[in-house]
Amino acid sequence: MLELICLTLLIPALCYNFQYVSLIQFWISLRMKNCIVSVLYSLLLISFCEAQSIPVTQNAHVKNISPNPPQHSFLVKTQGSNQYENIHDGLQDKHGNLWFGTTGEGIYTYDGKIFKQYYKDKGLHSNNVWCLLEDREGNIWAGTDDGICKFNGKSFERKYVSMPFESSMKFDGISKNPNFRKYDVWSIMQDSKGTIWFATTFGVYCFDGNSFSRFLDNDSASVRLGFQSNRVEYILEDRTGNFWFGGRGNNGVFRYDGKTMTKLNIKQEEWSWPLLEDSKGNIWFSNWASVYYYNTNQTKNGFTKLEGYTIQNTTRIIEDNHGDIWLGSDSKIGGIHRYDGKSIVHYNVEDGLTNNSIWMILQEKAGSLWIGTRNNGLYKFDGKYFIPFSK
Numbered sequence: 001m002l003e004l005i006c007l008t009l010l011i012p013a014l015c016y017n018f019q020y021v022s023l024i025q026f027w028i029s030l031r032m033k034n035c036i037v038s039v040l041y042s043l044l045l046i047s048f049c050e051a052q053s054i055p056v057t058q059n060a061h062v063k064n065i066s067p068n069p070p071q072h073s074f075l076v077k078t079q080g081s082n083q084y085e086n087i088h089d090g091l092q093d094k095h096g097n098l099w100f101g102t103t104g105e106g107i108y109t110y111d112g113k114i115f116k117q118y119y120k121d122k123g124l125h126s127n128n129v130w131c132l133l134e135d136r137e138g139n140i141w142a143g144t145d146d147g148i149c150k151f152n153g154k155s156f157e158r159k160y161v162s163m164p165f166e167s168s169m170k171f172d173g174i175s176k177n178p179n180f181r182k183y184d185v186w187s188i189m190q191d192s193k194g195t196i197w198f199a200t201t202f203g204v205y206c207f208d209g210n211s212f213s214r215f216l217d218n219d220s221a222s223v224r225l226g227f228q229s230n231r232v233e234y235i236l237e238d239r240t241g242n243f244w245f246g247g248r249g250n251n252g253v254f255r256y257d258g259k260t261m262t263k264l265n266i267k268q269e270e271w272s273w274p275l276l277e278d279s280k281g282n283i284w285f286s287n288w289a290s291v292y293y294y295n296t297n298q299t300k301n302g303f304t305k306l307e308g309y310t311i312q313n314t315t316r317i318i319e320d321n322h323g324d325i326w327l328g329s330d331s332k333i334g335g336i337h338r339y340d341g342k343s344i345v346h347y348n349v350e351d352g353l354t355n356n357s358i359w360m361i362l363q364e365k366a367g368s369l370w371i372g373t374r375n376n377g378l379y380k381f382d383g384k385y386f387i388p389f390s391k
Helices: 002-014 018-031 035-051 220-225
Strands: 087-092 098-102 107-110 115-118 129-134 140-144 147-151 156-159 185-190 196-200 203-207 212-214 234-237 243-246 253-256 261-264 273-277 283-286 291-294 303-305 314-319 325-329 335-339 344-347 358-363 369-373 377-381 386-388
Touching: 087 129, 087 369, 098 129, 098 369, 140 185, 140 196, 147 185, 185 234, 196 234, 220 261, 234 273, 243 273, 273 314, 283 314, 314 358, 325 358, 335 358
Parallel strands: 087 358, 129 185
Antiparallel strands: 087 098, 098 107, 107 115, 129 140, 140 147, 147 156, 185 196, 196 203, 203 212, 234 243, 243 253, 253 261, 273 283, 283 291, 291 303, 314 325, 325 335, 335 344, 358 369, 369 377, 377 386
16 A cells, blocks of 8 residues: 555656656556556556646637538639639628629629529629629619619619710610720718719719719819819718718828818828728728728827738728727738727638638628638638638
8 A cells, every 4th residue: 555655656756757657667567466456557647647748839820610511502603703803892681681792703692591693694794893782772782893783683784874974875885886985883882861872983973863963073172182083982971971082093082071072181192992980980991001090089180090900901891790890901911800999810811711812891680700802702700710601
């Protein structure tokens, strides 16, 4: 019995030096006549040493890949899109269906079970879709590189826009008019009064439910400020009713209060996209250099750079149900960042994504995030795992 007590006391001292293991086992077998007891003590020695080992520090990034293989359907590319094309925009309609606009593959819908694809040979007049909107009546609008189309419940139909300087021409994509030019529709938004706004390569247009009109057509005061409506790519209405305009080619950003256009500069007249007004009233802007937010309570210069965020080419900014800000960028080290007001957390290919170039972030009503990347990749982030939904 004394020998057993001594052996037990010796084990912790020797377990960190494994060269003594065989010696201890030999001593046990020598002193114990019963070989079964010898085996039991050998097992006790090994298990005790393992329990005392120091854990290895893991990489800073944890692979957020679900251990269970996906059992859902996938978004499948059928139109030959390349690695540089992307899922560009998304929305969830009032019925809960998800809509994804892509460059190269048209539009996909997802009802929670299967994906359905609309492309040029299936009613959509272009496979390059820049933006999507569901209006108050539940109609789905799509902006493409070949004009505007609207979903009628079964298929997409073209919406015609006549330009003031070419009033006889309709942009129908097949016009024989020699002056015909295709036009991009970069973004669509509906304001608090129900008017739908379109940012296009031929200017900003408004649809009142009956007809289209060109915003501030030939307004000399706005022109003197440097406002170029054909260079507007994003339009945002804030909670006070002001409209914000920004895009590449417009130096600074522009604010319209319903009567007067005002120019505001961000760091030496850099262009910026107005992408979000958060729940605190801050308006978030991005450009290829950085990200800024505008505090309307400040009187001098309300633009503040997001400190600690050093990623360039930010393409998307959204706010989730918890008030956290999510930022997506189109760069090799970009990925997604979450800002909770105090710190920034970075997710990229080391966390389960297969592409760091982000062009869409959408939060569904259930709370999960949907992420669209280049190569028309689609992922669902449930707060723990990045789940692939594309092939």
